[in-house]
Amino acid sequence: MSAQIIDGKVFAAQLRSRVAGQVKRLKEDHRITPGLAVVLVGADPASEVYVRNKGRQTTEAGMSSFEYKLPTDTSQADLLALIERLNSDPEVHGILVQLPLPKHLNADLVINAIDPAKDVDGFHVSNVGLLGTGQNAMVPCTPLGCLMMLRGHLGDLSGLEAVVVGRSNIVGKPMAQLLLGANCTVTMAHSRTRDLASICRRADILVAAVGRPKMIRGDWIKAGATVIDVGINRVARDGKPHLVGDVDFSSAAEIAGAITPVPGGVGPVTIACLLANTVTACCRAHGLPAPEGLAV
Ligand code: GUN
Numbered sequence: 001m002s003a004q005i006i007d008g009k010v011f012a013a014q015l016r017s018r019v020a021g022q023v024k025r026l027k028e029d030h031r032i033t034p035g036l037a038v039v040l041v042g043a044d045p046a047s048e049v050y051v052r053n054k055g056r057q058t059t060e061a062g063m064s065s066f067e068y069k070l071p072t073d074t075s076q077a078d079l080l081a082l083i084e085r086l087n088s089d090p091e092v093h094g095i096l097v098q099l100p101l102p103k104h105l106n107a108d109l110v111i112n113a114i115d116p117a118k119d120v121d122g123f124h125v126s127n128v129g130l131l132g133t134g135q136n137a138m139v140p141c142t143p144l145g146c147l148m149m150l151r152g153h154l155g156d157l158s159g160l161e162a163v164v165v166g167r168s169n170i171v172g173k174p175m176a177q178l179l180l181g182a183n184c185t186v187t188m189a190h191s192r193t194r195d196l197a198s199i200c201r202r203a204d205i206l207v208a209a210v211g212r213p214k215m216i217r218g219d220w221i222k223a224g225a226t227v228i229d230v231g232i233n234r235v236a237r238d239g240k241p242h243l244v245g246d247v248d249f250s251s252a253a254e255i256a257g258a259i260t261p262v263p264g265g266v267g268p269v270t271i272a273c274l275l276a277n278t279v280t281a282c283c284r285a286h287g288l289p290a291p292e293g294l295a296v
Contacts, residue, residue: 146178146228196220
């Protein structure tokens, strides 16, 4: 293996420590405690783990954590009423509704009911529009974390060829916007792209967010490229559950210059970015400048 490993656990710990420092400053200088509300509808086991981790890390950073666990059969009206309540609660600076929602709920309607200034996921159409037009937006946590890791590893990204594989609203599309904003030449590819391998081969920066286990192999990668693997795919190995990315790590690590592992790459940085977004939202709500190094 020749690639340098970009360690998401180390990166996330450094970001959490910057967040905790800013929280301390907000408490001491302004008597403000940033607060994050997380809403979970139903009992999806993976979502329950995410929500528990988010709550623990929020309190560890010195912030207030408000958790709402609602039954699977919660009505749209009741969920919207809770969001209205959180929108007008001055102790809540960030609101996250864990996705996916049960099928009878309209996720677009729910997300767009969140006050855009408290939308720490950056999924509200107002934030999508602000990001697309290069204005101050709440930026979705996973692509924000990817951009921070890329900047940390490569410094200035100007002029680099970036290929994003995957076109989701949560990762692929905002990732492409962020890379464009960082002056990359961006290609968006996806599962139906023709000759995906040759498109990937031109990337100085390759972001894999397509949701297909080990789809991107070493011979799709340009020598020395920086590879960010957003995939979290559960597969069975020797009869046991196992996490793999969208990139075939062992062959990719022979060719790439640097690569994020799965697990321990993008995943931990995403939650740290959620904490950072909550501090950013809190500062903006109080007319304070967003701290350096927590936003883009
Ligand atoms: N479910 C999986 N990833 C996410 C995320 O980034 N935000 C929310 N709200 N739900 C998710």
